[in-house]
Amino acid sequence: MRFAFIDAQKAQHSVDMLCRVLEVSRSGYYAWKGREPSAHSKKDAQLAVEVAAVHEGSRRTYGSPRVHAELQARGQQVSRKRVARLMHENDLRARRKRRFRVTTNSKHAHPVAPNLVERQFEVTAPNLVWVTDITYVWTRQGWLYLAVILDLFARRVVGWSCGDSLEGELTLRALEMALRTRRPAGRLIHHSDRGSQYASDEYRKRLAAAGMTCSMSRKGDCWDNAVAESFFATLKAELVDEAAFITRDQATSSIADYIESFYNLQRRHSHNGYLSPIEFELLAQSAALAA
Numbered sequence: 229m230r231f232a233f234i235d236a237q238k239a240q241h242s243v244d245m246l247c248r249v250l251e252v253s254r255s256g257y258y259a260w261k262g263r264e265p266s267a268h269s270k271k272d273a274q275l276a277v278e279v280a281a282v283h284e285g286s287r288r289t290y291g292s293p294r295v296h297a298e299l300q301a302r303g304q305q306v307s308r309k310r311v312a313r314l315m316h317e318n319d320l321r322a323r324r325k326r327r328f329r330v331t332t333n334s335k336h337a338h339p340v341a342p343n344l345v346e347r348q349f350e351v352t353a354p355n356l357v358w359v360t361d362i363t364y365v366w367t368r369q370g371w372l373y374l375a376v377i378l379d380l381f382a383r384r385v386v387g388w389s390c391g392d393s394l395e396g397e398l399t400l401r402a403l404e405m406a407l408r409t410r411r412p413a414g415r416l417i418h419h420s421d422r423g424s425q426y427a428s429d430e431y432r433k434r435l436a437a438a439g440m441t442c443s444m445s446r447k448g449d450c451w452d453n454a455v456a457e458s459f460f461a462t463l464k465a466e467l468v469d470e471a472a473f474i475t476r477d478q479a480t481s482s483i484a485d486y487i488e489s490f491y492n493l494q495r496r497h498s499h500n501g502y503l504s505p506i507e508f509e510l511l512a513q514s515a516a517l518a519a
Contacts, residue, residue, distance in 0.1 A: 229287040233341055243420040255414040275306060276314045283320045287490065289466040291315075291322030292497075298504030340427060344443035345419045349455050354381045354509060355412040358440075359419045360395065360402065360426070361456035363463075365483070367473040374483060375425075378459055379410070379510070383497050384505035385459070385487050390480040393475050402432060419443040421453055463491075 234246045234257055247254050277477025281299045283290055290298070292312035300308055315321070351357050360377040375398045377387035391398045410472050418440045420426040426444070435442050445452030467486045473479035500508035 232436040237263070239457050247282050272314065275304075275310070276318055278304065279311055279314050284365065287466060288494070290496070293451055293498065294319075294322075294348060294502060297496050306494070312462075315334060339432075340422050341442040341444040343419075343452060344417050344441065345452070347452060347454070349380055351380045353512070354379050354384075355410055355414075355416055356381065356387065356400070357417045357419060358406065359453060359456045360387075360399070361421060361453055362399065362423065362425065365464075365468050365473065365479050367476050367479050369474075369476050372473075372476045372479045373398055373506060375399045376456065376459060376487075377402050377406040378456060382498050382505040382508040383459070384453065384492055384509060387485075388484060388487055390476070392476055394425065395403060396425050396430055399431060403431070403434060412438070412440075414439070416440045417443050419453065421445045421448060421450075 231252065234243060235244065243257060247257055277445060278299065282295045284311055286294065292308060292315050295315065296311045298310040305479055309405060345357060357380040358377050359380060360375065362375045363373045365374060370392065373391055374393050375389050376385050379386050384472060386409050387402040389398050389401035402446065418435050422444050423505065425431065432442060450457050463486065467482060471482060473482070494504055496504060498501040503511065
């Protein structure tokens, strides 16, 4: 390791000085330089290329657990510790999430539904519980608002909508997309915060018409809707924080691509055993048919 360090630093410092500081001989260093790389070193070099390719394919968002899962899915037998070391050596990092931020306006005269979810975010099948929330994204044209609906089973985004206003149409469009996408049958719990968009008469009537039961978080408690909040933290870390959107249309297009082409279809989710939401659902459907 000392000789490797010298080799990495020799462009900035003389070999003589580095050998003196590290208390190794110059002859030993040059003898090391003349050796053929070991089989382990060759494998590391090859693996480092694959690790970098997976990281790049994840839009530079994956940390070592997801990179490791992707390599295993490709048939590469390697330890997670080795992947983490190679990522560290090559300065490859996951993007960090922000903490939750409260964005809800619950000061309204609409009725508030009870909290039926009670932070029980594990469900046994799709279309049992949907969670929803709103966030905002800055563009040079001003704020763009995003409403999403996720199915708790696989954390899949089943409906979403963008707009330049927080008016009720934003959330209704997301709901209509979810209903078209999933066509749920039976009683389904729809969980949200206490925002006026979700408590409005129009929104509640649409839920009732679809046979859905309304559930709402406690006042000012973002952890009651932690799955939706976590999705927004992921979206902002992996897309929004690295972008400089000029127009709302540009931001909407990028968000659509992230949700439909990456998050639902490709991104490995820790909740799903590092399968993507769609993969997790398909695997569950296959297992149910085989039972």
